[in-house]
């Protein structure tokens with residue numbers, strides 16, 4: 001870097017060398033900064049950073065990402081004992097918040113600011129300046145034409161130029177007439193300043209989108225909740241199954257609304273043979289309140305149609321079955337009687353279920369297995385699911401007794417059962433066999449440990465609750481970006497010059513030339529349009545064709 | 548929600564017929580290319596006799612008329628003024644003609660019109676190609692429409708439908724542009740791609756007509772996907788043009804170096820610079836549409852999943868494509884990056900689109916994985 005600085009500024013001092021002179025190195029430092037800044041804000045760097053950003057985004061689609069599924073990441077690291085930890089160290093599992101990804105987009109945006117601010121200043125000046133002086137040889141311009149106004153029209157070169165200026169003005173050009181009363185009056189005109197305005201608007205709007213992203217990440221929150229029919233959700237921290245706050249989120253901002261799931265109905269495809277059983281409609285009927293003492297309201301929550309509470313939205317993102325089970329312990333007391341959420345695994349709603357009864361005496365009881373809404377016997381004698389509707393619901397369970405370890409204060413996952421330290425009572429490989437429960441059946445556990453009853457079935461919904469104050473900004477700025485882009489790409493910035501002179505035979509000769517700034521494939525069309533306007537106005541003849 | 552399965556089967560039949568018809572069109576365009584070798588050689592000889600040796604090919608003939616039209620009369624009519632005003636610049640465009648016919652120093656042997664307009668030359672095979680393409684498009688349209696009617700919704704709810712509707716739009720956009728510009732040189736390329744898309748759809752991912760899963764039941768499906776399909780169709784055209792541009796650039800370099808350029812059929816194809824300019828214009832439109840696709844997708848994601856951007860696999864690739872084409876637009880404004888490098892960026896962008904459609908939909912899991920496969 002020091003060398004380059006020397007080259008550019010022509011200084012004798014190499015700034016990379018330590019020096020006892022105080023002033024020169026500081027100049028070198030400033031020079032270096034200026035050099036780096038100039039490099040960073042160059043078009044070439046912008047292009048390079050853009051392409052780098054594209055490349056850097058790709059790993060996020062190839063490797064599992066922590067923010068989305070942390071469990072998959074852990075599994076991946078376990079499966080790849082050598083590469084995994086390295087990938088982790090290099091932040092390949094958190095690509096979009098990694099140091100390198102952030103560095104690229106921050107540099108890009110610094111470059112953007114450094115690029116557009118001077119350009120904006122320059123353009124502001126350009127918009128106030130006069131159209132540039134008329135070139136000597138209009139014929140050198142990419143679009144050129146000449147015409148003759150017949151002598152009978154009584155036009156002088158000056159009046160022709162006045163006419164031309166008026167015409168151009170009407171077409172949106174900014175015009176300036178020069179050399180008005182000389183033999184060669186001319187008009188200079190320019191239009192399309194909005195092209196550059198659009199370009200600047202587009203780039204500034206991108207900064208706005210980035211800021212909106214940051215606002216979303218700082219002040220928003222996002223959480224999940226599973227709600228069984230009849231259940232109620234109140235929007236406060238303890239009600240959530242999982243909760244991800246923004247970095248600067250304040251709990252007091254949470255809207256105190258509540259939702260009760262009254263009924264959830266599902267429609268599956270029944271007519272078409274080829275798509276039989278495909279879901280067609282999920283509809284949740286809910287009763288909502290915007291505050292604890294507010295009027296309850298009946299509302300409908302559907303996929304693609306969230307509920308809104310001020311700036312907080314509730315989305316229907318999942319559903320499944322919650323079999324209602326009653327577990328009695330060895331002493332005959334009810335240890336558990338409630339709907340237990342089963343996790344859907346496939347399109348036929350085969351679901352895994354874990355039932356924990358820590359209140360059972362003398363030993364705690366637990367069950368793990370499957371819930372199948374329509375159980376049929378498959379070709380190999382196995383029970384398989386054949387339909388997502390509950391036509392023949394079955395619970396297939398293994399049972400355990402022993403300390404579930406729930407009292408130790410360590411958070412445990414309700415959807416998994418750690419069987420270490422537990423003693424198995426039922427299982428397909430044991431003599432006791434697995435538990436198979438049809439609706440309303442009860443199974444007596446071996447060794448007098450208790451019983452389990454499949455009492456009924458409820459449906460549940462999974463909802464996402466999000467509060468995202470950045471989304472409005474993102475929408476506004478990205479709309480502005482599209483507007484700016486349209487202006488930038490499709491407005492032509494053009495200059496037109498027209499010059500007139502008197503021919504000795506009394507005709508007034510007019511010539512014009514057009515020049516585009518930047519890409520403008522419609523310049524030719526504009527040349528033609530102007531020509532026909534002039535022809536109409538002056539009834540001109542073509543000096544090329546006449547006689 | 549009634550599905551008309553009988554109509555759905557007719558749709559599949561139409562789709563097959565359309566593919567067969569495209570195959571004939573493909574053959575005709577191929578014939579046009581192959582035949583051009585002989586024909587152009589003959590034209591060349593004739594032109595050589597007329598014009599001396601300064602200009603290769605019949606384009607010199609048209610350049611010759613331009614010269615005659617523009618310069619000569621002016622020189623003849625304006626001398627009085629020119630004599631008086633030589634300093635003021637009311638001279639005729641004499642200096643300009645030299646530049647025009649010089650072609651900016653571009654050594655191209657292309658016989659195509661620079662602004663890609665139709666010339667007087669008769670190309671029977673190409674005409675048949677266009678007519679048969681129009682016929683195939685009609686059958687194809689019937690197939691897609693009957694699919695949509697059979698399902699009672701827009702025909703782009705799964706991969707089979709994306710591919711078949713996408714192919715329809717590619718063919719339609721091609722025919723539409725053909726009414727204004729002579730892009731028949733793209734025929735083999737574009738119809739070849741349409742055929743690949745149709746075959747991939749009908750053989751690789753056949754899907755019977757069905758209703759939409761709830762996640763797709765949104766008017767955003769109509770907006771977001773239709774715009775994405777149109778943008779992709781435009782990118783398909785520019786991809787083909789960029790590939791041809793690269794080939795043409797090599798041939799022009801060979802010509803400039805006095806070597807035989809090879810691939811004589813490429814003389815049907817416009818000069819590299821013309822290809823680049825038209826591709827840029829189409830890419831500009833497609834980029835705006837893609838930007839809109841990205842935005843509409845974000846709005847839909849906000850409505851369906853509660854976040855407008857979540858770096859889902861599909862979102863990542865849509866973003867990558869957007870950035871690559873933003874890079875392309877920048878490249879066109881960066882010295883040293885126009886021409887060949889810009890063409891490579893355009894090709895890269897298109898390969899990302901293919902990847903996004905073919906690989907991301909099938910191999911990756913994400914929220915968008917309801918591709919219907």
Ligand code: HEM
Pocket residue numbers: 040041042043045046050108109111112113115116199203206485488489518519873876877879880
């Ligand atoms: C966030 C990243 C960026 C994106 C997505 C982006 C996108 C675009 C797009 C789509 C265009 C085309 C509009 C047109 O042709 O007028 C454009 C043009 C332009 N961009 Fe960017 N840009 C970015 C960053 C930058 C940076 C960092 C610079 C400055 C170094 C820059 C300078 C320019 C300039 C000067 C043009 C106008 C090109 C012309 O005159 O044709 N951009 N940009």
